Amino acid sequence: MFRRHLATILILNIIGFALFLSYYLPANHGLWFAIDSSVFFYFNQHLATSKTFLHLVAISNNRAFDLCSLLAMGLLYLSDFIRQDRAGRRQRVIIGIVMLLTAVVLNQLGHLLPVSHPSPSLSFPHVNRVSELTGIPTKDASSDSFPGDHGMMLMVFSCFMLRYLGRRAFAIALAITIIFSLPRLMIGAHWFTDIMVGSLSVVLVGGSWWLMTPASDVLVNWLDKKLPKMAKK
Incomplete structure (x- = not known):
């Protein structure tokens, strides 16, 4: 599996590193700042x-x-889960555990990137703040919005759907990712690049090595051996 996907892994890593460096290296983030400002x-x-x-x-x-x-994610996963036999359902539960662990680890690694900034709602003067305009408690700002945690979690879910459930589940998961990432952009809690540079670059690099090599399967199989099995009725 590793040898078969090595070229793809390297390409995804090049894209991930290039994406991040295109944002990190230019003064004031180059063209990305203009895109960020326009979206906000x-x-x-x-x-x-x-x-x-x-x-x-x-x-x-x-x-x-x-x-x-x-x-939305749970229903997509459940639709596959209920079609499985006893062994398949156990495997899906374990894959879910590995998916959560992966999301947590990648999120923590993402915050080690040498970029830190407040959300656009805190970066520009005299902007419209949703919490002030409506009085509704809502997330319209963040003191450190890079990379986008919410977007990264959704991307990790999409990658796991592609790896273990197939292209149809991936397409639905991708739609879920877009739909539920947009609100953070619309309210100004995240810059466009928090998600499309920060989250995406981390997932491209970390996710490719984790899911396109035997690594994730090794952990799934190890947990399958270690976790207690329910007695058959």
């Missing part, structure tokens, strides 16, 4: 002109709404 101000201006959009953004960034993303 495009959405920020509409917060003051559309009450419908304002309240949609407020609700979709409330902490309780994060449960909707978990529900």
Whole structure:
């Protein structure tokens, strides 16, 4: 498996490193800052002109709404889980555990990157803040938004769907990733590059070595041997 995917792994690593360095090396992040600013101000201006959009953004960034993303991912995973036999369901549970561990580890590694900055809602003066405009408790700012934690978790989920559940599940997971990453951008809690440079570069590099080599399978098989098995009825 490793030899078969080595070229792809190296390509994904080159893309991941190039993506990060294209942001990290230029003064003031080069072209990326113009993209970041344009994305932020495009959405920020509409917060003051559309009450419908304002309240949609407020609700979709409330902490309780994060449960909707978990529900969407859970339903996708459940749709595969219920089709499995006893052994297959046990394997899916273990894969889920490995997926959570992977997301936590990659997230921690991502915060070791030499980039730290506040969200755009805290970086520009006189901007529209959703919490101030609506009074709804919502995540509209972050003191350190790079890389995007939420986006990274969703990307890791998508990668696991591709690796273990197939392309159809991956396509649905990718749609979930886009849909539930957008609210953080629209409210200004994250820069565009927090997700599309920070989160993506970490997942491209770390995820490729983890999922396109025997590494993840080794952990899945080890846990299968160590975790207690339920007695057959």
